[in-house]
Amino acid sequence: MSKVAWDYIVPIKMPDDLKGVEPGKLSESLLRPIPGGGKLHWLAANAWNAMVAKAKADGLELKPTSSGDLYRSYESQLASFKQRYVLEKIEGTSTKSFEGKTWYLKKGMAMLATPGKSNHNLGIAVDVHSASEPKRLNWLIANVKDFGFSWEVVPSEPWHLRYVCGNNPPPAVVAFTGGQPAPVTTAVEEPKNPNKELQQALKDKGYYNGPIDGNVGPATDAAVKAFKVAHGLNHDSVVGPKVKELLNLK
Secondary structure: OOHHHHOOEOOOEOOHHHOOOOOOOOOHHHEEEOOOOOEEEHHHHHHHHHHHHHHHHOOOOOOEOOHHHOOOOHHHHHHHHHHHEEOOOOOOOOEEEEOOEEEEEOOOOOOOOOOOOOHHHHOOEEEEOOOOOHHHHHHHHHHHHHHOEEEOOOOOOOOEEEEOEOOOOOHHHHHHHOOOOOOOOOOOOOOOOHHHHHHHHHHHOOOOOOOOOOOOOHHHHHHHHHHHHHOOOOOOOOOOHHHHHHOOOO
């Protein structure tokens, strides 16, 4: 097999709705389930499903190596990373820098991106089961471009594909989805936190200078006491009806 046919690596064009999103912390509105388990960013999911359908029509099965080899949360990437890498020095192995420390790959383990640095954390990467099998690999070489995918590491990772076409899926994907529009996302209002509201109200009145984090500790208690004393109430940190009334809390 020629190197030219196999060596297809294209820079990623990131979907607009992923810009500014923290890797590994995608909202469910950006993800779609994949048959067999796991999820991908909705554009990558469309492209993957279209490619799977074409492969099936050609008599070939395409599937992920596992549900965990599609989108990965930050926490799952972190757990996998710490299973493969350790802080104790291991001679002759590859290393990664993470959290300001050098981590050493355990002997016999495959390399893994640090948490937040993997395209799996963005939902645009998929690891293909048995990708190095000659018939399957030849089919992938002939077809991945038509569905907006390319490899990232050649030739050592034939299984690892990334969706690279951003908001402009190729014609084969558009035909498969019927020009399916982007999912409608609705802003989710953050649930009200009474402790945060209390801290903010005390801060607005000049009694509290700590963070608005909802964690009631000594600083918040002291602010409540000072506020109550200033208004002729009991010298304690109990937030009763009168305190709520004076602070305009519901």
